[in-house]
Amino acid sequence: QVQLVESGGGLVQAGGSLRLSCAGSGRRFVSYSVGWFRLAPGKEREFVAGISWSGGSSFSGDSVKGRFTISRDNAKNTVYLQMNSLRLDDAAVYYCAATSRYGSDRPIDYAYWGQGTQVAVSS
Secondary structure, three states, rough: OEEEEEEOOOEOOOOOEEEEEEEEEEEEEHHHHHEEEEEEEOOOOOOEEEEEEOOOOOOEOOOOOEEEEEEOOOOOOEEEEEOHHHHHHHHHHEEEEEEEEOOOOOOHHHHHHHOOOEEEEEE
16 A cells, blocks of 8 residues: 655746645555646646656656656655646646556556645736
């Protein structure tokens, strides 16, 4: 079993930055790839970014490329999502999730989920 807890959400002005954290615990968390997803009202859950268990590989969704960066520190059992140049349409609840299938952007492939952290963007 893996437990995930997100933090770092809040209210930010458009153009600003936030860094989200995903603290993992439990059985071999560091052996899992981790992804960030987001869910906005009226929209489907959207894949944001993913990172391999080692942190050596990562990939992101088209809507955040060049603005968001995913990283991890396995010594701290934590995955980060650095979000820069935030836009109004980035507002959502952001979730981290763990998977054994690196490279997947499908929620169904992620076995463990956190409770989410809210990101609001003001104009």
